Amino acid sequence: MVISIASGKGGTGKTLVATSLALALSGKSKVQLLDCDVEEPNAHIFLHSTINQSQPVFLPIPKVDETKCTYCGKCAEVCAYNAIAVVKEKVLIFPELCHGCGACSYLCPESAITEEGKEIGIVERGNSGNIDFIQGKLNIGEIAAPHLIKKVKRYIEPTSEVIIDVSPGTSCPVVEAVKDSDFCLLVTEPTPFGLNDLSLAVEVTRKLGIPCGVVINRDEAGDEKVERYCHEQDIPILLKIPLDREIAELYSKGIPLIEGIPAWRNSFLELFQEIQQNVSASQVAK
Amino acid sequence: MKEIVVLSGKGGTGKTSIVASFAALAQSKVLADCDVDAADLYLLLQPQVQEEKEFWSGQVAFIDKEKCIECEICQDICRFGAIENYVVDPISCEGCSFCYQVCPVDAITMRESMVGHWFISDTSYGALVHARLGIAEENSGKLVALVRQNAKLIAEKQNLDYIISDGPPGIGCPVISSLSGASLALLVTEPTLSGIHDLERVIAVCRHFGIPTLVCINKYDINEENTHQIENYCYKEGIEVAAKIPFDNVVTEAIVHGLPVVEYSEGKLTQEIRSLWQYIACALE
Incomplete structure (x- = not known):
């Protein structure tokens, strides 16, 4: 089963939930944790994973052989991103705008365009105890997060329980990380910010047709509106984590919740069971 | 006119609460919410x-479907895996139009899509430019650029001193779009290992684009050892720590009441945010 952990709003506790859930399951089944928050991957801080494989990820960028080029302008005409321009007898390439679609090299009538890889980040794989840990790390100044996320997700093994830590927001990197998962766990906090961003994240899961459930973190710090929203929308609240200084301190030191306070282990195992039940119920409904 | 963008790398460190407070403290400004995926400043x-x-x-x-001859060329050339059984998945499609270019029977058209809204609003603190990106849409970077552009137009037209932007989390496309060409980036961090790790990455982005940077440590008293570590790191990197703001649940209470925290409480936290704004105003002179 693939469970993605998202939130809309940042800083609600996605990584806290992802790491504790992975650790709780790791004694019982094969577990993979994929950190798909490639802009700011943090799960490694909690898992102290040893990395033993590192693979750079490249985006194919056009390269023009000016001895073959006739400056006809076809490449610039077909590029939807304005990443290539032909000015008199010069071809200008703007790698930061290129999506690597390959149209220019395929359609060049003189076959003057080849592609060369531009490194946009790396995928690292290692382990933390029994957990198979994979993370993507986007290079500074790069924008192609979704491309890197796709590469991280290639490591998914269908026989494992797979936990995906997702970035905040609701746009392309979130969609790329969440899509094709069996369940999406949305971590929120009981404030108007938490509610606003939760409702956006719920829309994403609905658009993707993925069942979702909610974890309320820092419970009782704010108001009741998140709970009311979940009841109205018929979204199960699967776990509540209280606003608690000890939990915040553990987090600040990079200590997973279920290691700092082992009593939480059972809560996370129950959370997993509830997710399983929700997934089977939604498969029946389909 | 100076443009201040508030960023953090890690989400949930308090960017929006600080920007809303600046809205109440600064004179002569326009506000911009550049977190178009999960815009909260309006609240x-x-x-x-x-x-x-x-x-x-x-x-x-x-x-x-009528024109398609199922030759599979489009499926073979699409690098985004967006075409399956001769149907385009609009979520995976990146709009490159490669398929449209190569289709031998002209069965493919490219359709413009409306992917969000943007707004110019009045608030009791001045004009606000904000936006809402459609669910699961792309191009957040372009929408951010549009928000900034319009905030700038307002600032120029009304001869305002400041554009204050609430930035998105992360270091990717919308962050770069919020940051390029700004006068100053204020980085709000928290003394957690995740906060420190993410701060280092967003500092590197600011440096990459040559933007002057200040750091604010929020909830600094949650882990004072980590706070020292951040201060040392910033010292080594030649970046000033402009403020250390204590943890106080009044921030959450103010959010629940829909007010900037400096308008809601007169405690120590409010004083710290006031002096932070003064510090920034001086730094920009």
Whole structure:
């Protein structure tokens, strides 16, 4: 089963939930944790994973052989991103705008365009105890997060329980990380910010047709509106984590919740069971 | 006119609460919410929308079943895996139009899509430019650029001193779009190992784009050892720590009441945010 952990709003506790859930399951089944928050991957801080494989990820960028080029302008005409321009007898390439679609090299009538890889980040794989840990790390100044996320997700093994830590927001990197998962766990906090961003994240899961459930973190710090929203929308609240200084301190030191306070282990195992039940119920409904 | 963008790398460190407070403290400014995926600033500034505009951007391929001869060329060349059984998945399609170019029977058209809205609003603290990206849409970077551009137009027209932007989390496309060419980036961090790790990455982005940077440590008393570590790191990097703000649940209470925290409470936290704003105003002189 693939469970993605998202939130809309940042800083609600996605990584806290992802790491504790992975650790709780790791004694019982094969577990993979994929950190798909490639802009700011943090799960490694909690898992102290040893990395033993590192693979750079490249985006194919056009390269023009000016001895073959006739400056006809076809490449610039077909590029939807304005990443290539032909000015008199010069071809200008703007790698930061290129999506690597390959149209220019395929359609060049003189076959003057080849592609060369531009490194946009790396995928690292290692382990933390029994957990198979994979993370993507986007290079500074790069924008192609979704491309890197796709590469991280290639490591998914269908026989494992797979936990995906997702970035905040609701746009392309979130969609790329969440899509094709069996369940999406949305971590929120009981404030108007938490509610606003939760409702956006719920829309994403609905658009993707993925069942979702909610974890309320820092419970009782704010108001009741998140709970009311979940009841109205018929979204199960699967776990509540209280606003608690000890939990915040553990987090600040990079200590997973279920290691700092082992009593939480059972809560996370129950959370997993509830997710399983929700997934089977939604498969029946389909 | 100076443009201040508030960023953090890690989400949930308090960017929006600080920007809303600056809205109440600064004179002569326009506000911009550049976190277009999960825009929350409006919840504290209670805007009255004056202008609402559609954001059309990006194209999506569409295959006409009547014309399609199922030759599979489009499926083979699409690098985004967006075409399966001669149907385009609009979520995966990146609008490159490669398929449209190569289709031998012209069965593919590219259709513009409306992917969000943007607004110019009045608030009791001045004008606010904000936006709402459609669910699961792309091009957040372009929408951010549009928000900034319009905030700048307002600042120029009204001869305002500051543009204050609430930035998105992360270091990717919308962050770069919020940051390029700004006068100053204020990085709000928290003394957690995740906060420190993410701060280092966003500092590197600011440096990459040559933007002057200040750091603010929020909830500094949650882990004072980590706070020292951040201070040492910033010292080594030659970046000033402009403020250390204590943890106080009044921040959450203010959010629940829909007010900037400096308007809600007169405690120590409010004093710290006031002196932070003074520090920034001086730094920009």
